[in-house]
Amino acid sequence: MWIYEKKLQYPVRVDTTNPALAQMILEQFGGADGELSAGIRYLTQRWTMPTNQAKAILTDIGTEELAHWEIVGTIVWKLVKDASIDQIKGTVFEAHYVNHDKSPFPHDASGVPWTAAYINSKGDPIAGLHENMAAEQKARATYEWLINISDDPGVKDALRFLRQREIVHFQRFGEALRIVQEELDRKKYY
Amino acid sequence: MDRDQKMLLKEIMEYSFALVETALYLDTHPYDERALRLHNDYSSRYHELVSIYEAKYGPLTNDRMSGCPWAYINGPWPWEINFDI
Numbered sequence: 083m084w085i086y087e088k089k090l091q092y093p094v095r096v097d098t099t100n101p102a103l104a105q106m107i108l109e110q111f112g113g114a115d116g117e118l119s120a121g122i123r124y125l126t127q128r129w130t131m132p133t134n135q136a137k138a139i140l141t142d143i144g145t146e147e148l149a150h151w152e153i154v155g156t157i158v159w160k161l162v163k164d165a166s167i168d169q170i171k172g173t174v175f176e177a178h179y180v181n182h183d184k185s186p187f188p189h190d191a192s193g194v195p196w197t198a199a200y201i202n203s204k205g206d207p208i209a210g211l212h213e214n215m216a217a218e219q220k221a222r223a224t225y226e227w228l229i230n231i232s233d234d235p236g237v238k239d240a241l242r243f244l245r246q247r248e249i250v251h252f253q254r255f256g257e258a259l260r261i262v263q264e265e266l267d268r269k270k271y272y
Numbered sequence: 273m274d275r276d277q278k279m280l281l282k283e284i285m286e287y288s289f290a291l292v293e294t295a296l297y298l299d300t301h302p303y304d305e306r307a308l309r310l311h312n313d314y315s316s317r318y319h320e321l322v323s324i325y326e327a328k329y330g331p332l333t334n335d336r337m338s339g340c341p342w343a344y345i346n347g348p349w350p351w352e353i354n355f356d357i
Contacts, residue, residue, distance in 0.1 A: 088332045088344075089285055091292070093355035138299040146292055156351040250296065257300035 091149040092243045095236030096160035101175035104161035105191060111154045112188025112196035115220040121147035123201035127210045133265050136258045143251050150244055155186040157240055211259040215252055222248035273348055280325050287318040
């Protein structure tokens with residue numbers, strides 16, 4: 083069960099219209115290591131988690147990822163909403179525009195649409211939590227590359243916030259892994 | 273959205289984020305009494321601020337009571353807000 087709250091998790095400011103940057107930011111909207119993958123991955127793994135701590139952390143981080151997906155979509159929207167056709171023509175955003183106008187769409191920076199093949203839910207909690215820790219590090223790296231190519235102070239600020247969240251999530255998944263490992267060890271009788 | 277509304281909404285967003293952070297920590301440290309105190313303090317202040325905001329500016333969630341017309345639909349929606357003050 084979810085309920086929508088009419089607020090963003092972080093106040094998104096964008097200083098200058100920039101369709102080319104918007105196209106790059108879409109990497110985290112619909113790319114392999116983006117926020118949509120993260121949210122669907124964690125929320126899907128919940129059914130087979132053996133401990134209450136792990137069920138809770140997957141629920142809460144999965145939910146936070148959907149809030150991040152909304153932040154990323156808002157960055158993209160604010161980068162393109164005032165763009166003229168002349169500002170779009172000739173940029174890497176042009177191919178996006180002819181299919182989606184200025185709507186964000188879950189594809190990566192190269193235009194490859196999102197697919198469930200980006201995530202997994204093996205039913206094995208150890209495999210799942212390791213996958214999640216790797217996913218957080220990959221997302222952190224992507225945010226660093228995006229920060230490197232961004233020159234908009236508002237966009238950089240929001241990207242830094244999102245990067246920091248990946249680090250916190252990695253830490254929490256590591257703790258959940260330790261808790262689950264201890265629980266599985268406790269249940270082994272020889 | 274005027275300056276006062278924006279300031280109050282941003283304060284609510286700050287408490288809401290602090291609650292996410294303490295909740296995640298507590299999910300894997302359920303016996304940490306210091307973190308629980310922090311979480312409970314933030315929770316109490318958060319709900320106070322939401323009540324003040326909603327009385328003045330309208331509902332943040334669609335489970336609230338509303339006069340006529342239904343106030344939940346009123347903009348700006350979160351992705352439309354200019355956060356510059």
